[in-house]
Amino acid sequence: MHNYLLTIIIPTYNYGQYILNCLYSIPVTGNLEIIVIDDGSTDNTRSIVADYIKQNKSCRYFYKKNGGSSSARNFGISKAKSDFLMFLDSDDSVETKSIEKLLTIMNNGAFTQENLIIGNHFSKNFEKRKLVKQYLTSGLKSNYIYDYLIAKKIKMLSGALVFPKKFFRITNYPESYKSSEDIPVNIAALFFLNPIYLNLPLMTYNHHPDSLRHSGLGDDNYNVDEYVNYCFKAPLAFASAKEKKDILRIKKLFLSQKLLSLSRSFFIKKKYNLSTDYFNKALGKNFINITKLSYLRKYIAAFIAILRLHFFTVLKREESFLKISHHMNFDEFFLIQGNVVRQVDNRQTIFCSLNKLSFFIKKHKFPSLNEILKSFLSLKYPIFGAKNEYIALSFLKKNKINSLTPLAYGSSGFFFKSSFLITKPMENVEQLDNFFKKTKSLALKKQILIELAKIIRIIQSLGMIHRDLYLCHFWIDLKKLKKNEIKIYIIDLHRAVFKNKLSQNHKMKELSDFIFSLELVASNLVLFFIDEFDKKFYINNKVNIDNRLNYLKKRYQKNLGKK
Numbered sequence: 001m002h003n004y005l006l007t008i009i010i011p012t013y014n015y016g017q018y019i020l021n022c023l024y025s026i027p028v029t030g031n032l033e034i035i036v037i038d039d040g041s042t043d044n045t046r047s048i049v050a051d052y053i054k055q056n057k058s059c060r061y062f063y064k065k066n067g068g069s070s071s072a073r074n075f076g077i078s079k080a081k082s083d084f085l086m087f088l089d090s091d092d093s094v095e096t097k098s099i100e101k102l103l104t105i106m107n108n109g110a111f112t113q114e115n116l117i118i119g120n121h122f123s124k125n126f127e128k129r130k131l132v133k134q135y136l137t138s139g140l141k142s143n144y145i146y147d148y149l150i151a152k153k154i155k156m157l158s159g160a161l162v163f164p165k166k167f168f169r170i171t172n173y174p175e176s177y178k179s180s181e182d183i184p185v186n187i188a189a190l191f192f193l194n195p196i197y198l199n200l201p202l203m204t205y206n207h208h209p210d211s212l213r214h215s216g217l218g219d220d221n222y223n224v225d226e227y228v229n230y231c232f233k234a235p236l237a238f239a240s241a242k243e244k245k246d247i248l249r250i251k252k253l254f255l256s257q258k259l260l261s262l263s264r265s266f267f268i269k270k271k272y273n274l275s276t277d278y279f280n281k282a283l284g285k286n287f288i289n290i291t292k293l294s295y296l297r298k299y300i301a302a303f304i305a306i307l308r309l310h311f312f313t314v315l316k317r318e319e320s321f322l323k324i325s326h327h328m329n330f331d332e333f334f335l336i337q338g339n340v341v342r343q344v345d346n347r348q349t350i351f352c353s354l355n356k357l358s359f360f361i362k363k364h365k366f367p368s369l370n371e372i373l374k375s376f377l378s379l380k381y382p383i384f385g386a387k388n389e390y391i392a393l394s395f396l397k398k399n400k401i402n403s404l405t406p407l408a409y410g411s412s413g414f415f416f417k418s419s420f421l422i423t424k425p426m427e428n429v430e431q432l433d434n435f436f437k438k439t440k441s442l443a444l445k446k447q448i449l450i451e452l453a454k455i456i457r458i459i460q461s462l463g464m465i466h467r468d469l470y471l472c473h474f475w476i477d478l479k480k481l482k483k484n485e486i487k488i489y490i491i492d493l494h495r496a497v498f499k500n501k502l503s504q505n506h507k508m509k510e511l512s513d514f515i516f517s518l519e520l521v522a523s524n525l526v527l528f529f530i531d532e533f534d535k536k537f538y539i540n541n542k543v544n545i546d547n548r549l550n551y552l553k554k555r556y557q558k559n560l561g562k563k
Helices: 016-024 045-053 069-079 096-107 141-149 165-169 182-192 224-238 241-268 272-285 287-291 293-311 319-325 330-335 369-377 387-398 432-438 442-461 478-482 504-540 542-562
Strands: 006-012 032-038 059-063 084-087 115-125 128-132 161-164 194-207 313-317 339-344 347-354 357-364 406-412 418-423 429-431 474-477 488-490
Touching: 006 016, 006 069, 006 096, 016 032, 016 045, 032 045, 032 069, 045 059, 059 069, 069 084, 084 165, 096 115, 096 194, 141 182, 141 241, 161 165, 161 182, 165 182, 182 224, 224 241, 241 272, 241 293, 272 287, 272 293, 287 293, 293 313, 293 330, 313 319, 313 330, 319 357, 319 406, 330 406, 330 418, 387 406, 387 418, 429 432, 432 442, 432 474, 432 504, 442 474, 442 488, 442 504, 474 478, 504 542
Parallel strands: 006 032, 006 084, 032 059, 115 194
Antiparallel strands: 084 161, 115 128, 115 161, 313 406, 339 347, 347 357, 357 418, 406 418, 429 474, 474 488
16 A cells, blocks of 8 residues: 555546646655546546556546536545545646645644645646735634634635545535535544644635636525535534624625625626615615625626616527526527637637537627728728617528527627527538539539529529629538539628618629639639520629629739738
């Protein structure tokens, strides 16, 4: 059996991209054990840790069914071989030299199974690192709990704490709580153990966009009183009469503070009704909370947001999408994060998922004055939102023209509106300009151009101007193509305009734009397309079309030179 001084337990869930940095921060030494608990990851975590274990035999890996951080930590405790434990999140890292110093101090017998070691830590946001120091004052156990929960002098991050393993015979991490699960354990540790301050930064707490950490308790229907009672159950059961009085006072303050914290958390999550509810509950517990301006400002902002969402917001959802998003308001949709596919000026397109349904969300913020002026100077109508594209997609769907399938549309704002459009992802498709570059079959290209000419004629007859009618905005269904069927989708309709009747000039510009894009990849087929589309129209407007083509070519060359 190994004589390990310290075990570092690392619960992880789908953090393969971060865990290697975490593991390599830990010093390789014979008196330190690493246990990785994979809580049901579906990414490449297993293979990454397996490669690391080949270099460090003191690391062990366990895979278990997903049960949450508490479940993973408790599992790790049962597997640990040392008398002292540290819990490290897989997206954080330890300070290597500080851990080496800690091991030296432990080897000299400085700590017992009655001690809780509390170290400093770094907080890192992007490239900035800030040292966070602890302020432990000697005194009653209730003072430690007060300094941790209320005064915030003690910052108890799991990676900067060392627990005696024996402590977990009397308690463990609560598996019924999916967040804030550290707090009841830390309260019990401050009460039952003797805290020792170690003036060393033991770890770095990393903030990043896809962090799994969330403020608040997570569940909208959480019983806060029940949670707070659980946090204080053990200390109150063993406290003396004097200690019990102090702890009950702290418990009351903590409950009030927790309600405020949840109010802020739900405000950040854009759940404004819950935010105001929890602030009102906090006032009910202690009316002095109304003087806490940071929370009061959010309370007022939440009320204003509720009014905006009720009177100045449009939210439309398809029946299939409504089933999984009925509980979400406009701002919650706008908060959705995922893989950024495209970002242009005031628009951002993201690929993401909700309840296992994948989709694209295109977010539009109201354009700045500079962007509006720029659009007008370049003779383009500025894009004020997603409404245009939503109307165009619905219009095409009604007229049985293949395009993106809209799932939801929203618009909100008192004066300057933000908006979004959610669409189904297209599968087994390819952009036609790329497809034309790769495809050698002239006959197939001609078949496709016949279909394109037909689509363009139809949308023009319906009074729709695309305003970006390039080959790249047509996509081909590759699955249908394997069955010798041609199915074309027209996309990128955010500039689309509808007229009762299209003028010759409108048609000329649309045709010129398409011919220009076709010349870039298949110049030998331009005349064929013109014949299919409308040769007579082309001849009658040839001068204007040539002028437009020359303008587009000059602009293209200019942009090409900037790259």
